Amino acid sequence: xxxxxxxxxxxxxxxxxxxxxxxxxxxxxxxxxxxxxxxxxxxxxxxxxxxxxxxxxxxxxxxxxxxxxxxxxxxxxxxxxxxxxxxxxxxxxxxxxxxxxxxxxxxxxxxxxxxxxxxxxxxxxxxxxxxxxxxxxxxxxxxxxxxxxxxxxxxxxxxxxxxxxxxxxxxxxxxxxxxxxxxxxxxxxxxxxxxxxxxxxxxxxxxxxxxxxxxxxxxxxxxxxxxxxxxxxxxxxxxxxxxxxxxxxxxxxxxxxxxxxxxxxxxxxxxxxxxxxxxxxxxxxxxxxxxxxxxxxxxxxxxxxxxxxxxxxxxxxxxxxxxxxxxxxxxxxxxxxxxxxxxxxxxxxxxxxxxxxxxxxxxxxxxxxxxxxxxxxxxxxxxxxxxxxxxxxxxxxxxxxxxxxxxxxxxxxxxxxxxxxxxxxxxxxxxxxxxxxxxxxxxxxxxxxxxxxxxxxxxxxxxxxxxxxxxxxxxxxxxxxxxxxxxxxxxxxxxxxxxxxxxxxxxxxxxxxxxxxxxxxxxxxxxxxxxxxxxxxxxxxxxxxxxxxxxxxxxxxxxxxxxxxxxxxxxxxxxxxxxxxxxxxxxxxxxxxxxxxxxxxxxxxxxxxxxxxxxxxxxxxxxxxxxxxxxxxxxxxxxxxxxxxxxxxxxxxxxxxxxxxxxxxxxxxxxxxxxxxxxxxxxxxxxxxxxxxxxxxxxxxxxxxxxxxxxxxxxxxxxxxxxxxxxxxxxxxxxxxxxxxxxxxxxxxxxxxxxxxxxxxxxxxxxxxxxxxxxxxxxxxxxxxxxxxxxxxxxxxxxxxxxxxxxxxxxxxxxxxxxxxxxxxxxxxxxxxxxxxxxxxxxxxxxxxxxxxxxxxxxxxxxxxxxxxxxxxxxxxx
Numbered sequence: 097x098x099x100x101x102x103x104x105x106x107x108x109x110x111x112x113x114x115x116x117x118x119x120x121x122x123x124x125x126x127x128x129x130x131x132x133x134x135x136x137x138x139x140x141x142x143x144x145x146x147x148x149x150x151x152x153x154x155x156x157x158x159x160x161x162x163x164x165x166x167x168x169x170x171x172x173x174x175x176x177x178x179x180x181x182x183x184x185x186x187x188x189x190x191x192x193x194x195x196x197x198x199x200x201x202x203x204x205x206x207x208x209x210x211x212x213x214x215x216x217x218x219x220x221x222x223x224x225x226x227x228x229x230x231x232x233x234x235x236x237x238x239x240x241x242x243x244x245x246x247x248x249x250x251x252x253x254x255x256x257x258x259x260x261x262x263x264x265x266x267x268x269x270x271x272x273x274x275x276x277x278x279x280x281x282x283x284x285x286x287x288x289x290x291x292x293x294x295x296x297x298x299x300x301x302x303x304x305x306x307x308x309x310x311x312x313x314x315x316x317x318x319x320x321x322x323x324x325x326x327x328x329x330x331x332x333x334x335x336x337x338x339x340x341x342x343x344x345x346x347x348x349x350x351x352x353x354x355x356x357x358x359x360x361x362x363x364x365x366x367x368x369x370x371x372x373x374x375x376x377x378x379x380x381x382x383x384x385x386x387x388x389x390x391x392x393x394x395x396x397x398x399x400x401x402x403x404x405x406x407x408x409x410x411x412x413x414x415x416x417x418x419x420x421x422x423x424x425x426x427x428x429x430x431x432x433x434x435x436x437x438x439x440x441x442x443x444x445x446x447x448x449x450x451x452x453x454x455x456x457x458x459x460x461x462x463x464x465x466x467x468x469x470x471x472x473x474x475x476x477x478x479x480x481x482x483x484x485x486x487x488x489x490x491x492x493x494x495x496x497x498x499x500x501x502x503x504x505x506x507x508x509x510x511x512x513x514x515x516x517x518x519x520x521x522x523x524x525x526x527x528x529x530x531x532x533x534x535x536x537x538x539x540x541x542x543x544x545x546x547x548x549x550x551x552x553x554x555x556x557x558x559x560x561x562x563x564x565x566x567x568x569x570x571x572x573x574x575x576x577x578x579x580x581x582x583x584x585x586x587x588x589x590x591x592x593x594x595x596x597x598x599x600x601x602x603x604x605x606x607x608x609x610x611x612x613x614x615x616x617x618x619x620x621x622x623x624x625x626x627x628x629x630x631x632x633x634x635x636x637x638x639x640x641x642x643x644x645x646x647x648x649x650x651x652x653x654x655x656x657x658x659x660x661x662x663x664x665x666x667x668x669x670x671x672x673x674x675x676x677x678x679x680x681x682x683x684x685x686x687x688x689x690x691x692x693x694x695x696x697x698x699x700x701x702x703x704x705x706x707x708x709x710x711x712x713x714x715x716x717x718x719x720x721x722x723x724x725x726x727x728x729x730x731x732x733x734x735x736x737x738x739x740x741x742x743x744x745x746x747x748x749x750x751x752x753x754x755x756x757x758x759x760x761x762x763x764x765x766x767x768x769x770x771x772x773x774x775x776x777x778x779x780x781x782x783x784x785x786x787x788x789x790x791x792x793x794x795x796x797x798x799x800x801x802x803x804x805x806x807x808x809x810x811x812x813x814x815x816x817x818x819x820x821x822x823x824x825x826x827x828x829x830x831x832x833x834x835x836x837x838x839x840x841x842x843x844x845x846x847x848x849x850x851x852x853x854x855x856x857x858x859x860x861x862x863x864x865x866x867x868x869x870x871x872x873x874x875x876x877x878x879x880x881x882x883x884x885x886x887x888x889x890x891x892x893x894x895x896x897x898x899x900x901x902x903x904x905x906x907x908x909x910x911x912x913x914x915x916x917x918x919x920x921x922x923x924x925x926x927x928x929x930x931x932x933x934x935x936x937x938x939x940x941x942x943x944x945x946x947x948x949x950x951x952x953x954x955x956x957x958x959x960x961x962x963x964x965x966x967x968x969x970x971x972x973x974x
Contacts (some may be wrong), residue, residue, distance in 0.1 A: 098122045098260070099425050101226075101246050103233045104276050106135070108393025108410035108485055109267030112153055113225040115418030115972065118153075118507025121425050124533040126231040128247050128268075132214040133810075136292075136374055139206045139326050139406035140305065140318055142488035143181050144189065144407030146857055147762050148415055150199040154219045160205035161215075167308040168484060171355070173462050175470040178304070179480035181490050187326050189490050193412075194419060206305065206497045236277045236389070238263060243278065243388030257333040263421065263431055264389045267410075272395035276872040280391060282380040284450075284691070284712045287924025289400035289457040290314075291375040293347060294328040297365040301325045307404075310354045312459045313527075314402070317358060323641050329354070329364055330872065332459040334373035334895075337963065338529035341369045346528045347837040353527065373916075377401065379454050379710060384442060392417055397441070399450060400586060405489050407911040409446070410930050416442055422912055425606025436831070440721035447718065450495040451691075451710065455930035469502055470886035471511045478503050479727040494590075500706050529778070539566055540573040541897040546919050571595045575900035580606075585615055588935040592912060603928040603944045605870075610776035611859040612889035612933040613806040613847040624843035635837040636666060639824065641834025650836075650845040651811075654799075657774070657782060657852055659792035660813040660818035663942065666842075667833045669771055670801025672766060674700035675827030676767065676798060680819070681705050688764070689738035690714065692745065697738050698771060718755045723762040736763035741784035742773035745929065747883025747890050749773070754787045759795070765798040775804030776860065776887045781851040804851060807844035809836045829934055862934030870930060874946030879952065882927070889930040899926035901955035902948070909947035929950030 102113045107126025113125045141149075146164075149155040170177045178224035180202065221227045230250055236244035237258060245260035266274025280911035302325070305318035312335075316328040329350040331339070339346045351359035354417075381397040381713035384390060395450050399405060420438040424431050473479035473496070485491030495501055525542065548563035570576040578597050583599075584591040586607035592600050626646050651663040666672035673696035681687060681704035688709045689701055701708045709726075713719040718738060726735055737759050740752050752768060759766040773783030785791050796814055801807040814820055824830060836844075850856050868885045875881065882890040893899045896917045903915040917926040928948065 097246075098226075098259060098261040100124070100263055100265060100399075101126065101259060102265045102267055103228065103246065104267035104269060104393075104395070105129075105131070105217050105220075105229065105271075106213045106267070106405055106410075107216055107871065108267070108395070108414055110213065110220045110225075111148070111414035112265055112267055112392055112417055113227075113415055113851060114216070114223045115153060116221040116422060116425070116834055117220065117225045117417065121422065121428065123220075123225045124261070125217075125225050125227045126233055126246070127217070128227050128232040128750070129229070130229045131217055132206060132210040132244075134210040135213070136372060137209045137408065138328075139208060139320050139399045140404040140407075141205050141207070142408050142490070143186055143404065144203045144488060145206055145411050146203055146205060147186065147190065147200045148408070150201045150409035151415065152219075154216065155201065157215055157219065158205065158207065158212070161211060162205045162321045163300065164203045164205045165304045165319075166203055167203060167304050167543065169302075169304055170484065170487065171306065172470050173310060173467045174465060175474050177470065177474045177480045177483055179477065179484050180448040181485050181488055182478075182481040183480070185485045185490050191414045193441065194415065204305070206318045206326065206457045208321050211321050226293065231247050233268075233273055236274065236698045238388075241387060243386070254449045262388075262425060265417065266389065266391045266395040267393050267414075268395055270380075270394040270418070271642075272382075272391060274389060275395050276390045278386055280382040280386070281881065282382060284378045284381050285925075286400075286454040286922055287920075288347040288922075289454070290330045290332050290459050290565065291333050291339065291373070292328060292330045292377070292401060293339065293343060293373040294326055295347070295367055295371050296320075296369040297325040297327055298368045298749070299323060299365060300364055301327065301361050306355075306358065308355045308358065309462065309775055309868055311461050313350050313354050314459070315354045315358060316352050316404075317362070322775070324368065324463070325365070325831075327351075330459075331413075332526075333375050333377070336373075338526055340373060340823070341528070343503050343741060347371065349527065363629060365559075366907040367567045378458065379450070381450060383439075387432075388431040390417055390421070390435060390438065397446065397450060401460075402457040403450070403453050403487055403489075404452065408489065412445070413442065416445075429811070433951050436717075439717060440724065443715075443721045444716050444725050447712065448493050448709075449489045452497075459570060460546065462552040469496075469505060471579065472505050475509050476505075479508065482586045493581050498706065499702075502730040505597055539568040540575045541900060541959075544918050544923075545898065546852045570900070574904035577613070577900070577903055580912075583925075584964075587612070587615065588933050588937075588940060590912060594907065598907065600907045600910070600912055602912065603936075603940050603947075604761055604912045604934075605932065605944060606912040606914045607933070608893060608931055609771075609801045609806065610804045610853060610863060610931070611847075611856065611952040612863075612935050613804070613850060613859075616806070618850060619843050619846045620808050623839040623843040624848035626838040630838035632837060632839060634837050636835060637831060638835040639831045643945070644838045644841060646838050646841035646845060647836055650841045650848070652964075653845050653848045653852075654811050654813060657750070657780070657848060658770075658785065658797050658813045659782075659799060660815050662719070662815065662817055663811050664820055664827070664830060664838055666810045666827075666830055667836055668808055668829075669802050669810035670696040671829035672798050672800060672812055672835055673697045673769060673771075674703070675825055675829040676796060676812045677701055677704050677736065678829065679823045679825075679827035680765075681734065683707075685734040686730070687720060687736045687738060688726075690743075690750070692738065692743050693738050694744075694769060694771075695742060701736075701738065713743075714748060716751055718759060719755060720758045720761075723758060723764055727762045735759075735762065737764050737766050739768055740772070741768055742886065742888070743773050743883075744888055745882075745890060745927070747881075747888045748885055749784050749884070752784060752790055752794065756790065757796060765795045767798060768794050769798050770801035771798075771810070772803055772888060773886070775848065775856070776849040776863065781856050781860065793946045801840075801844040801847075805844045807836075807840045809840055809844055855887050859934045863932055866934060866941060867932040869941040870932060870936070870945065873942045874948065877945050877949035879945070879949060887932050889932060891928040891930060893926045894924060895959065896926045897959050898952065898955045899928075901958055902951045905951035905954050906947065910949055911944050911947045911951075912946065913944075951955065 300319040393410035571583040677700035688699040695853040778786035
């Protein structure tokens with residue numbers, strides 16, 4: 097029996113095995129290939145990765161065969177930042193993660209992987225690792241739900257060998273067989289990234305590597321092993337197919353666009369290889385450990401290579417895993433706590449950078465404000481090295497890109513010239529594809545609202561004209577997703593007008609009226625009676641005289657539903673999300689929030705504090721890691737954790753009981769937004785807090801009346817009278833907004849009372865039945881739905897262009913549905929958010945599903961035809 101079996105013998109696996117063997121552990125390493133063998137790679141190792149090789153004891157073998165560099169030349173929109181990473185920043189990172197900074201080497205290098213992987217594997221064997229090349233793992237051996245070994249073959253027809261181990265480590269890349277067999281599913285998948293194309297030139301063209309960006313294209317030249325230069329171009333993933341139609345010509349075109357001087361340098365050199373290309377670079381993260389297994393390198397998480405960090409992180413994982421599990425293996429202890437330590441420490445070291453890389457990989461055009469920031473950083477050596485530290489994952493991205501940091505960098509150099517007024521969105525068009533002759537139609541299918549979010553120029557009102565042209569093109573082409581007007585009540589069928597005045601009449605899956613109470617006779621009667629008694633206006637803020645007997649009765653009803661004594665009302669759901677955070681959190685406090693938390697919660701957090709920490713969606717272990725780290729370094733300030741009961745874009749829910757326990761462990765406060773689940777799900781309409789038996793136990797419950805309770809407005813509920821009075825006094829969206837009107841309060845109260853009644857239970861059952869029927873009908877047509885049955889049914893489309901045409905195609909088919917796209921959801925994951933009411937029938941579900949499937953199919957065919965004509969391919973996100 098071995099202490100460890102490592103599956104995968106490239107950088108991550110060989111380094112992990114070597115570390116553990118040097119600790120005295122017995123290690124078997126299985127590698128399916130036979131080395132030396134090349135692999136697609138960025139070639140580049142940042143100083144942090146170089147230091148890991150030094151700490152492993154193998155760097156002296158790399159020095160004779162690869163060029164090393166003390167600086168990197170980063171050029172963004174003509175702004176040159178030539179610098180190295182500050183050694184103290186590098187040492188701080190190692191001390192923070194590993195507890196020491198021994199053998200830190202502040203230098204980068206570039207090497208081909210056939211050389212580097214072979215070198216590391218040979219070193220592992222010298223350290224005592226039993227290395228088996230050409231050995232393909234077939235199965236994980238499990239006993240009582242725990243991984244206890246592996247089975248493998250040396251040839252497809254050869255005998256199967258079984259070996260037991262205390263832990264199996266998957267280092268077998270992003271398509272990890274270990275991860276799949278262990279059930280470590282991909283999560284936080286980011287659909288849109290970059291394509292890459294590189295080749296080799298016959299000599300070292302530069303003394304230091306250069307990485308350059310212009311518009312939505314990038315290029316890099318890096319001297320590498322064998323006396324060659326690796327030349328790379330990269331761009332948005334959906335430009336790949338057009339690019340590859342003539343890779344040699346488009347490679348030269350891209351180089352010349354990004355950097356004519358580098359293009360001339362490459363043109364004067366001799367190419368010694370073909371082109372290596374990939375568009376298969378979708379980032380994701382996985383759960384990195386379980387009972388008897390762990391993952392390292394790309395098996396644990398894969399990042400787009402836009403920042404050339406993959407090799408560095410493979411070596412980080414190797415040392416961190418060996419550091420955390422090594423002592424337990426030596427002592428014969430259970431590995432559960434050690435693996436938890438690995439998981440948490442790795443998350444704290446990797447999550448922010450993962451988010452940063454994914455943002456870089458979108459290859460959006462650099463905004464003028466960002467160019468100004470880079471220009472300021474380029475003129476100050478301290479800021480330049482910090483920026484390189486961020487790109488190399490030595491320094492926290494917040495050191496440059498937080499609001500405070502950007503202001504500090506900009507203010508340190510008041511001589512920075514203002515950016516040009518040229519709109520950055522001009523570079524969104526694919527330069528490798530023939531442009532569609534229908535210019536407005538083409539415009540309607542490109543760009544997103546993010547493209548126009550940072551207009552430049554001194555004329556405030558005129559600079560929005562490019563947006564209006566795009567907006568008009570989308571309205572004209574029926575691809576504008578918003579601003580539709582109801583011309584009839586929002587029942588299960590309705591009539592509405594789009595932004596261009598075109599009529600849609602038919603089945604309505606677009607309204608947020610989860611129990612269908614907006615036209616319930618008792619709700620209408622309550623609102624009408626309130627108007628007759630009080631008029632249509634509350635005539636003041638709730639802090640003045642805006643409260644009525646109806647709003648006070650509504651507070652009592654909410655308190656009864658959520659089993660909490662004290663309630664504060666707000667005029668909108670947005671105000672209810674923003675207000676409590678704004679009131680309770682100060683700039684020195686911390687807010688930890690789910691990555692998919694609603695914009696109102698996010699804006700409230702960023703307005704209240706400079707310390708906002710995003711965590712992966714529904715990842716309570718990540719929350720635990722962040723809270724533990726925050727409490728270790730900041731025991732004095734408050735922490736607010738923010739999540740939702742039901743996430744409206746994914747129709748999924750967190751483990752609230754576990755989350756509340758974690759918060760209590762670290763003296764943090766939990767706020768749960770129940771806008772979508774309260775009233776519409778759960779026993780008595782209590783939503784997830786009822787389903788998870790937490791009524792009356794959650795610190796802060798915030799909700800909206802606009803989904804289930806047939807009115808505008810929102811609330812926050814608390815067990816503390818002190819918290820209630822403080823929010824009433826300090827929540828600006830409560831104090832400085834007009835209170836709910838009498839009719840709104842009366843309608844919400846009537847709807848809430850119905851939701852709590854036996855009738856409400858019947859309506860919830862009908863809504864669930866209707867949602868299940870719709871999900872089944874969509875599945876029958878091959879359309880995948882996210883989440884669990886409930887009032888929200890998210891149907892995945894993927895490509896934003898297909899989603900926009902689907903929206904257009906649904907109008908003549910008589911189906912009203914809400915299409916959501918980036919930046920509301922991640923790029924490349926556009927979807928229909930279908931919203932169900934109890935009055936929807938199985939027949940309507942079937943009709944709508946057939947219409948949706950036909951609309952999507954027609955849209956995909958249209959986009960395929962467009963792409964075929966232009967050489968462009970849709971992102972792989974069907």
